[in-house]
Amino acid sequence: MDSITIWASNQAIRLIGSLGNRWLHVQSVVKQAHRVSQVFDENEGTYLIAVAYLHDIGYAPELKRTGFHPIDGANYLRSQGYERLASLVAHHSEAQCEAQLRGLESELAQFPREHSPLAKALNYCDMTTGPQGQRVSFEERIADILSRYGETDIVAQAIHRATPQLRQAVEHTQELLRSHNL
Numbered sequence: 697m698d699s700i701t702i703w704a705s706n707q708a709i710r711l712i713g714s715l716g717n718r719w720l721h722v723q724s725v726v727k728q729a730h731r732v733s734q735v736f737d738e739n740e741g742t743y744l745i746a747v748a749y750l751h752d753i754g755y756a757p758e759l760k761r762t763g764f765h766p767i768d769g770a771n772y773l774r775s776q777g778y779e780r781l782a783s784l785v786a787h788h789s790e791a792q793c794e795a796q797l798r799g800l801e802s803e804l805a806q807f808p809r810e811h812s813p814l815a816k817a818l819n820y821c822d823m824t825t826g827p828q829g830q831r832v833s834f835e836e837r838i839a840d841i842l843s844r845y846g847e848t849d850i851v852a853q854a855i856h857r858a859t860p861q862l863r864q865a866v867e868h869t870q871e872l873l874r875s876h877n878l
Contacts, residue, residue, distance in 0.1 A: 704746035711756035724829035728821035747784045766791040783807045790858035820869035834866045
């Protein structure tokens with residue numbers, strides 16, 4: 697494993713390894729990232745795996761500042777000197793949709809958004825992994841989120857707004873995988 701992946705793995709284990717289903721989800725997102733990383737060069741593949749470990753790190757109780765895990769995780773990663781990882785975590789799974797509803801746009805804007813195949817691949821890995829780590833279709837993942845939170849919850853409202861962009865990211869990554877016979 698590359699040093700950044702080892703660091704990311706250690707951080708995830710230390711900070712969210714005891715969070716039950718959240719940790720199961722993260723481990724399976726990492727497994728997806730290992731598979732998807734084959735479509736990237738070595739450096740980008742390594743970043744995808746590292747950010748897969750870290751994408752939900754903001755759920756760690758000791759990192760909670762805003763209560764919105766993408767920003768809380770990104771702030772921690774920035775404090776550790778990992779600017780690119782911080783930006784990828786801040787914006788994963790179309791976080792801007794929920795940030796707007798929570799009044800956290802200015803906090804999210806502190807992190808530049810990366811529009812790259814790697815950012816789309818992270819969304820793919822997250823949006824095809826269920827809350828207990830099971831592989832799911834994109835449609836099943838969206839339905840599960842809506843079911844768990846209920847239509848009036850901010851998370852459900854945000855996922856409704858984010859669905860078109862998330863679908864595009866999933867489809868883009870699926871096409872990359874097909875083009876590489878994966």
